Amino acid sequence: MISLHGTVEAGSFSREFSIDVGNEVVGMFGANGSGxxxxxxxxxxxxxxxxxxxxxxxxxxxxPAKPVFVLPEMRHIGMVFQDHSLFPFMTALDxxxxxxxxxxxxxxxxxxxxxxxLEQFGVANVGQQMATALSGGQSQRVAIVRALxxxxxxxxxxxxxxxxxxxSREGVRNHIREHLIRLGVSAIVVSHDRTELDHLCTRIENYxx
Amino acid sequence: MNHVSSRTPxxxxxxxxxxxxxxxxxxxxxxKRVAWSTLWTQLTDVATRDALRISLxxxxxxxxxxxxxxxxxxxxxxxxxxxxxxxxxxxxxxPMVIPPVVGGVALLGAYGxxxxxxxxxxxxxxxxxxxxxxxxxxxxxAFVALPFLVLSLEGGLRSIDAKYEESAAVMGATDLTRFxxxxxxxxxxxxxxxxxxxxxxxxGEFGATITxxxxxxxxxxxxxxxxxxxxxxxxxxxxxxxxLLVAVSVGVLVGLRDRWLGGGSQ
Amino acid sequence: MVAAPxxxxxxxxxxxxxxxxxxxxxxxxxxxLGKQFEKANPSIxxxxxxxxxxxxxxxIQSGAPTDVFAAADLTSFNKLLATGNVAKQPKVFARNSMxxxxxxxxxxRISSVADLQKASVISLCxxxxxxxxxxxxxxxxxxxxxxxxxxxRGIDAASTLNAVSAGDADAAIVYATDALLAxxxxxxxxxxxxxxxxxxxxxxxxxxxxxxxxxxxxxxxVLSPAGQKVLNTFGFLAP
Numbered sequence: 229m230i231s232l233h234g235t236v237e238a239g240s241f242s243r244e245f246s247i248d249v250g251n252e253v254v255g256m257f258g259a260n261g262s263g264x265x266x267x268x269x270x271x272x273x274x275x276x277x278x279x280x281x282x283x284x285x286x287x288x289x290x291x292p293a294k295p296v297f298v299l300p301e302m303r304h305i306g307m308v309f310q311d312h313s314l315f316p317f318m319t320a321l322d323x324x325x326x327x328x329x330x331x332x333x334x335x336x337x338x339x340x341x342x343x344x345x346l347e348q349f350g351v352a353n354v355g356q357q358m359a360t361a362l363s364g365g366q367s368q369r370v371a372i373v374r375a376l377x378x379x380x381x382x383x384x385x386x387x388x389x390x391x392x393x394x395x396s397r398e399g400v401r402n403h404i405r406e407h408l409i410r411l412g413v414s415a416i417v418v419s420h421d422r423t424e425l426d427h428l429c430t431r432i433e434n435y436x437x
Numbered sequence: 438m439n440h441v442s443s444r445t446p447x448x449x450x451x452x453x454x455x456x457x458x459x460x461x462x463x464x465x466x467x468x469k470r471v472a473w474s475t476l477w478t479q480l481t482d483v484a485t486r487d488a489l490r491i492s493l494x495x496x497x498x499x500x501x502x503x504x505x506x507x508x509x510x511x512x513x514x515x516x517x518x519x520x521x522x523x524x525x526x527x528x529x530x531x532p533m534v535i536p537p538v539v540g541g542v543a544l545l546g547a548y549g550x551x552x553x554x555x556x557x558x559x560x561x562x563x564x565x566x567x568x569x570x571x572x573x574x575x576x577x578x579a580f581v582a583l584p585f586l587v588l589s590l591e592g593g594l595r596s597i598d599a600k601y602e603e604s605a606a607v608m609g610a611t612d613l614t615r616f617x618x619x620x621x622x623x624x625x626x627x628x629x630x631x632x633x634x635x636x637x638x639x640x641g642e643f644g645a646t647i648t649x650x651x652x653x654x655x656x657x658x659x660x661x662x663x664x665x666x667x668x669x670x671x672x673x674x675x676x677x678x679x680x681l682l683v684a685v686s687v688g689v690l691v692g693l694r695d696r697w698l699g700g701g702s703q
Numbered sequence: 704m705v706a707a708p709x710x711x712x713x714x715x716x717x718x719x720x721x722x723x724x725x726x727x728x729x730x731x732x733x734x735x736l737g738k739q740f741e742k743a744n745p746s747i748x749x750x751x752x753x754x755x756x757x758x759x760x761x762x763i764q765s766g767a768p769t770d771v772f773a774a775a776d777l778t779s780f781n782k783l784l785a786t787g788n789v790a791k792q793p794k795v796f797a798r799n800s801m802x803x804x805x806x807x808x809x810x811x812r813i814s815s816v817a818d819l820q821k822a823s824v825i826s827l828c829x830x831x832x833x834x835x836x837x838x839x840x841x842x843x844x845x846x847x848x849x850x851x852x853x854x855x856r857g858i859d860a861a862s863t864l865n866a867v868s869a870g871d872a873d874a875a876i877v878y879a880t881d882a883l884l885a886x887x888x889x890x891x892x893x894x895x896x897x898x899x900x901x902x903x904x905x906x907x908x909x910x911x912x913x914x915x916x917x918x919x920x921x922x923x924x925v926l927s928p929a930g931q932k933v934l935n936t937f938g939f940l941a942p
Contacts, residue, residue: 331609
């Protein structure tokens with residue numbers, strides 16, 4: 229459950245948003261610049277609200293008036309960033325295993341689970357390569373695995389398929405959808421591709437301007 | 438390959454050659470003075486061995502001390518907004534700018550047993566005396582080496598893209614974990630370069646060491662002090678030790694290669 | 704009546720500069736001698752180079768341009784005679800002796816050189832500098848052996864004393880003249896004549912000097928009654 233009602237601020241950008249996401253996958257459609265990425269960053273806890281309130285699964289995590297602010301590391305969110313942000317000094321496998329290790333899992337066990345999931349997304353073969361050696365499409369798949377793997381309480385995806393080639397898109401999309409259904413949590417997908425959102429989301433909101 | 442920028446006019450080439458000669462000639466001159474046949478005997482002489490042992494131990498400890506003190510400083514300078522920032526930055530650069538002997542006099546003013554601000558207290562309360570002790574050498578060397586480390590670390594911290602630390606936070610990494618698992622690995626090139634520069638500076642320190650820690654053979658006489666002392670009593674030994682110090686410096690510089698330009702690009 | 708313009712004759716007095724390399728213990732007294740010499744000889748300018756006598760010997764042997772050399776001992780001149788950097792024996796122009804200095808108030812209650820075991824750090828000149836050789840003589844005269852681990856070696860006579868006046872050294876054996884100069888910052892304990900040394904200071908022209916006439920003039924001034932008077936005020940004894 230994601231409930232955001234307030235002003236999203238990022239640098240000079242400032243805009244009112246009113247978003248409620250239940251156990252569903254909501255798509256945010258629109259071109260760049262309308263603040264969609266800033267909304268995701270605010271939900272993740274990377275920038276605080278200007279005013280208003282943000283609730284995650286019933287708990288208030290951001291309310292400047294009270295004041296309440298729960299740190300991003302405590303929010304248990306899975307996020308795919310627009311430029312993946314895989315750690316360049318780690319292998320693909322270690323990148324994917326990272327969220328599990330942060331939740332206390334030992335390295336070997338985390339790597340085992342990560343390998344399985346990387347396989348599902350078709351990138352198990354690049355597991356031992358350094359993240360910098362991966363292609364755009366491969367990095368993005370690893371980033372998707374990384375976002376979904378830690379049993380997050382909410383999932384945020386920022387242009388998750390932008391680097392995936394045309395023919396593989398459907399397959400990856402289905403896998404994401406499968407995992408989201410299995411996780412049974414709120415998810416928001418940001419994309420400028422209408423078809424993508426149609427296939428992935430249960431509801432789409434338009435954010436233009 | 439950028440054909441316009443890489444054009445090198447002749448006068449620039451000549452200028453560079455002059456620069457190389459300017460730097461190389463003294464080194465060649467030094468090598469000429471070394472008595473190669475007696476090199477080993479000179480380097481294994483008691484005074485020289487003592488000096489090398491003290492220099493090695495003190496410079497490494499000083500570098501570690503500089504790291505312990507410098508990392509928090511670099512962090513605050515790179516990432517925190519606070520009043521008096523310019524003052525702190527100037528303070529950090531000060532030991533690089535003032536003559537080393539002046540640094541030594543300043544250290545006496547702070548930690549001198551007889552009339553230092555803190556020195557008298559340290560001595561009467563804890564029986565600690567920094568002057569004329571190995572710890573005095575370490576403090577003097579750390580004092581002059583600290584700016585190099587802070588500058589390198591600050592530059593490194595500034596150049597790290599925030600996105601890595603952000604994604605680590607979203608994935609559940611708390612402050613300390615983020616620092617050790619993400620920031621430090623990203624900081625490695627600057628850290629290594631900074632440590633090597635700081636260590637080389639600490640190793641070569643003379644003025645502050647001799648003023649604050651004195652010139653006691655076997656206790657505080659570092660390699661540079663030994664070279665100076667031997668220059669009149671045992672010139673052959675002085676040249677031998679000088680050669681060794683130059684060789685070590687060359688080793689450090691080769692180890693740094695292009696990293697010290699701060700980027701890791703070729 | 705129109706007064707005819709008067710043209711003053713400007714005679715360019717060409718100043719000759721001589722370089723005098725002198726022992727560190729001579730820095731204050733020679734600076735004063737230099738001033739008085741320049742006053743009496745307006746066409747000569749004196750430039751000083753102060754360091755420990757042994758450093759200066761190395762410098763001169765390496766070819767450092769110097770007209771006059773003044774050392775705190777005569778051994779330095781013997782070295783230069785051997786290497787041909789001076790042509791003849793030096794003139795002895797002053798005598799000095801050693802003194803023991805301690806922190807003001809003498810906190811360790813050191814009464815003589817024999818008491819030096821009480822000190823934790825003692826400042827002495829470099830072993831091969833004249834001042835260091837003299838101190839060693841004084842110490843062996845008392846039968847006192849100080850372990851090297853308690854001795855901090857100064858790079859010249861002045862910095863050796865500074866270790867006591869500005870630093871944390873407990874005692875130093877320095878020239879009586881330096882102790883006199885620093886009388887406000889240190890307490891001086893005299894060393895009796897029987898246990899003391901006679902430090903003979905020599906002065907001479909360095910071979911290769913391009914201004915030997917002016918160099919000779921300076922040496923003559925140092926040896927003259929006027930020069931000797933200045934040396935006396937600074938605590939140097941007559942040769």
